[in-house]
Amino acid sequence: MTSLDPRAPLVLDTRELGRRPGSQREVTLTAPAPADLGIEVLSVTEGSPVDIDLRLEAVMEGVLVTGTATAVVEGECTRCLEPIREDLEVTFQELFVYDDTRHGQQDDSGEDDETSRLEDDLLDLEPLLRDSVVLALPFQPLCQPDCPGLCPECGARLADDPDHAHDAAVDPRWAALAELDPEDQN
């Protein structure tokens, strides 16, 4: 297990918070987006600013982190390939358990352990940010909710040209096929 780098932009030091349940701290930060923050077709550009507002709250088992993050996501419409650029705001909440509770229980599940843990009072926001961004994104982003996509015949973007049509007079060979009885086509 690699230890956290306290200088990494998404690693927070919770030492100042103390461990008295109920103590709270507000944190506001802007961090450069890590690589691959999002999904293949829509993501936050690496290095672009992610604004994060957090409340850290000491509870019995660890530190409860509640926050919102805002960033600009870019990608393209899965129907017409038009570039998409929009603001994304995500909210998240996660309990980071004190790492000393790990001792005493033999736990070799390692990476399979879903519990977020503090490491030497440091917490890593990146996995939390990554999960909440991915969850907030549509699987198939569209430039507009009813994007009509591309013309199957010429590839024109139909949203730009709603009355788009082709003359029925296409290649005469296709016209001949169209007259065939569908039963005979196999």
Ligand SMILES: [Zn+2]
């Ligand atoms: Zn589109």
Ligand SMILES: [Zn+2]
């Ligand atoms: Zn067309």
